[in-house]
Amino acid sequence: MSAKGINKYFHEPETFQVLKDVSFEIDRGEFVAIVGKSGSGKSTLLYLLSTMDTDYEGNIAINGTTVTGLTQNQLSRFRNEHIGFVFQFHYLLPEFSVLDNVMLPALKLGKKSKEEIEAKAMELLTLLDVKGHETKKASKISGGQQQRVAIARALINEPAIIMGDEPTGNLDSKNTAIVFDIFRQLAKERGQTIIAVTHDEEFAANCDRIIEMVDGKIMPL
Amino acid sequence: MSVNTKISWVHLTSKVRQLIVAVLSVTFGISMYIFMNSFMNGVNSAQTEITFTSMAHIKVYNDLGGSPSKAFLLNSSDDTIRNVSNVKHINYTEGIRNADEVKQLLQKNTEIVAVTEQVNQNVFFRNGVTKISSTLSGIDVTNEIQMFNSVQYMTEGDLYELDRRSDAVVLGTGLAEKLNAAVGDNVMLSTSDGVNKILKVIGLIQTGSGNVDKSRAMISINTARQLLSKNKSYATEVLANIKNYNDAQIVANTLRPYISYKTEAWQEGNEQLESANILRDTMAITVSLTILIVAGFGIYNIMSMTVNEKMREIAILKAIGFDGKDIVRIFLMQSIVIGFIGGFVGLLLGFSITFIVDHIPFSIASFDTLPVSYRPIDYIMAMVFGMIITFIAGYIPAKKASKVDPVEILRG
Numbered sequence: 001m002s003a004k005g006i007n008k009y010f011h012e013p014e015t016f017q018v019l020k021d022v023s024f025e026i027d028r029g030e031f032v033a034i035v036g037k038s039g040s041g042k043s044t045l046l047y048l049l050s051t052m053d054t055d056y057e058g059n060i061a062i063n064g065t066t067v068t069g070l071t072q073n074q075l076s077r078f079r080n081e082h083i084g085f086v087f088q089f090h091y092l093l094p095e096f097s098v099l100d101n102v103m104l105p106a107l108k109l110g111k112k113s114k115e116e117i118e119a120k121a122m123e124l125l126t127l128l129d130v131k132g133h134e135t136k137k138a139s140k141i142s143g144g145q146q147q148r149v150a151i152a153r154a155l156i157n158e159p160a161i162i163m164g165d166e167p168t169g170n171l172d173s174k175n176t177a178i179v180f181d182i183f184r185q186l187a188k189e190r191g192q193t194i195i196a197v198t199h200d201e202e203f204a205a206n207c208d209r210i211i212e213m214v215d216g217k218i219m220p221l
Numbered sequence: 222m223s224v225n226t227k228i229s230w231v232h233l234t235s236k237v238r239q240l241i242v243a244v245l246s247v248t249f250g251i252s253m254y255i256f257m258n259s260f261m262n263g264v265n266s267a268q269t270e271i272t273f274t275s276m277a278h279i280k281v282y283n284d285l286g287g288s289p290s291k292a293f294l295l296n297s298s299d300d301t302i303r304n305v306s307n308v309k310h311i312n313y314t315e316g317i318r319n320a321d322e323v324k325q326l327l328q329k330n331t332e333i334v335a336v337t338e339q340v341n342q343n344v345f346f347r348n349g350v351t352k353i354s355s356t357l358s359g360i361d362v363t364n365e366i367q368m369f370n371s372v373q374y375m376t377e378g379d380l381y382e383l384d385r386r387s388d389a390v391v392l393g394t395g396l397a398e399k400l401n402a403a404v405g406d407n408v409m410l411s412t413s414d415g416v417n418k419i420l421k422v423i424g425l426i427q428t429g430s431g432n433v434d435k436s437r438a439m440i441s442i443n444t445a446r447q448l449l450s451k452n453k454s455y456a457t458e459v460l461a462n463i464k465n466y467n468d469a470q471i472v473a474n475t476l477r478p479y480i481s482y483k484t485e486a487w488q489e490g491n492e493q494l495e496s497a498n499i500l501r502d503t504m505a506i507t508v509s510l511t512i513l514i515v516a517g518f519g520i521y522n523i524m525s526m527t528v529n530e531k532m533r534e535i536a537i538l539k540a541i542g543f544d545g546k547d548i549v550r551i552f553l554m555q556s557i558v559i560g561f562i563g564g565f566v567g568l569l570l571g572f573s574i575t576f577i578v579d580h581i582p583f584s585i586a587s588f589d590t591l592p593v594s595y596r597p598i599d600y601i602m603a604m605v606f607g608m609i610i611t612f613i614a615g616y617i618p619a620k621k622a623s624k625v626d627p628v629e630i631l632r633g
Contacts, residue, residue, distance in 0.1 A: 043632060047628050047631075047632065050540070052539070052540060052627050052628045052631075053628045072544065072545060073544040073545065073546070076539065076542050076543060076544035076545075076547075077542065077544070079540065079541070079542045080541065080542020080543075081542070085540050085541065087631060091533065091537045091540075091631070092537075093231075093534050093537065093538075094534075095231050095232065095235040096231055100227075100231075104224065104228075104538075104541065105541045105542055107224035107227070108224050108541070108542050108543055108547070109542065110224075153541070165631075165632075
């Protein structure tokens with residue numbers, strides 16, 4: 001993944017430059033933490049990398065594809081296939097069962113049969129230790145379990161990149177440790193790139209690399 | 222089942238109460254559309270039916286009056302002056318002398334299903350000192366029944382009795398009341414030419430058309446001819462019914478060149494009936510469409526609420542790879558399902574309401590129950606309009622949902 005010369009402005013309430021000529025590269029299988037004070041632009045950077053925010057200057061390429069300039073529908077498709085998300089709040093669909101939540105992105109992608117997807121989802125739920133809850137509504141399980149289900153959902157399409165926006169921000173230390181170990185394992189064993197915005201210094205310290213943002217710029221190491 | 226369908230389905234079934242409210246608004250709209258149109262149509266048909274109990278679709282008669290034919294030729298030269306003042310008719314033929322010929326001509330036309338002749342005149346009836354003016358119809362009983370189904374409107378007595386007795390008369394119920402005459406009583410008749418005859422009331426008729434019932438009396442056509450001292454083929458008018466009364470003008474136009482008398486379609490003398498029908502139809506359609514549009518607002522409202530409630534979920538769906546089109550489909554499908562369920566229940570409810578109203582007793586004129594009609598077109602149109610309105614009402618919020626910016630929602 002590479003980002004070149006990224007500039008980003010907010011126009012409300014007044015024009016303000018959030019990101020100032022940000023450039024970096026991340027290798028496959030790297031576990032990267034983006035840290036910085038609030039307002040430093042770290043979340044903004046993550047949402048640009050996620051392809052959801054397209055209002056920027058510069059160039060972003062993911063997995064060999066230049067995503068800058070693609071249409072919204074192309075980006076949706078790209079996200080579906082190549083990027084998995086974990087948010088601070090689990091953001092599961094509360095009316096769906098745990099299993100359905102995990103299966104949705106794969107059903108949307110439509111590359112595998114429903115049976116294969118279900119088997120894969122069960123495998124992930126087992127890996128993340130939430131097996132046995134799959135038929136429950138997503139709103140009926142505990143916070144730590146919800147976050148792990150969200151991770152399973154992020155993994156279902158075997159994306160090249162997993163992005164986390166404060167993925168442990170809402171979890172206690174025990175669950176934080178579990179989530180961290182899962183990420184670690186994914187990067188190491190499956191070669192998936194992980195980019196996480198975090199406030200948690202301990203979490204960041206254990207990553208392969210830290211990108212520190214200060215006032216819209218990356219701090220030189 | 223596609224993944225979009227699955228999501229729509231979960232959205233629909235997770236809020237059963239909301240779903241029922243939305244479905245009911247469509248059901249109500251569609252059933253009211255059906256009921257309003259069935260009722261108005263029933264009223265129109267009943268009105269037309271009453272009208273045609275005493276009026277034929279096409280009437281052939283001798284149109285008298287107008288300016289008399291020219292007494293002199295036009296000025297032949299400059300030194301001639303023509304002066305004719307106070308011009309009057311001095312002699313003309315009343316009625317149709319060769320009615321049989323006209324009848325045969327009419328019967329040849331394939332559009333015409335019934336033909337009858339009448340001898341009508343204005344007369345006075347007297348019962349004691351009561352003296353009432355009346356329109357006396359000499360009728361050809363068999364043809365008259367075929368044409369106007371008169372037997373159905375007889376409240377007392379047998380119409381065929383007219384053929385058997387030359388002094389028999391059937392009075393309209395209103396006329397009988399004014400004369401204070403009942404079946405079996407004798408009444409005195411005076412024609413405008415001063416001929417008097419005693420007639421026996423053998424029956425009463427009620428067509429439902431008040432003015433007609435108050436003034437009309439019927440006798441055998443032969444008795445009527447006798448009263449006027451006319452020949453056997455004489456009639457004042459020849460009447461014809463056609464297959465579809467709306468075509469009366471077209472048929473009358475095709476007949477006109479062959480008949481030397483005035484040929485008139487019913488619409489020419491009764492435009493108020495036509496306009497009343499059109500007004501009622503317009504009103505029914507306006508009211509029922511308004512109700513359907515209100516139902517559309519109901520769906521719009523509920524779908525907008527659903528979209529607003531599910532902003533975050535929409536953002537998540539977009540984040541995990543669903544595009545704008547998917548979101549439109551997900552929400553549009555929900556309103557279409559609501560429209561379909563509501564529509565079908567509405568068809569059933571509309572039919573039920575119509576059926577119940579059909580059985581409400583309503584005894585005015587010749588009605589027993591409220592008039593309604595059952596026309597498939599009303600049901601088809603209700604469903605078509607219902608679906609169009611549901612589609613529009615669902616599309617607007619769905620489009621709005623598809624425009625949600627996930628970044629804005631997810632970043633908080």
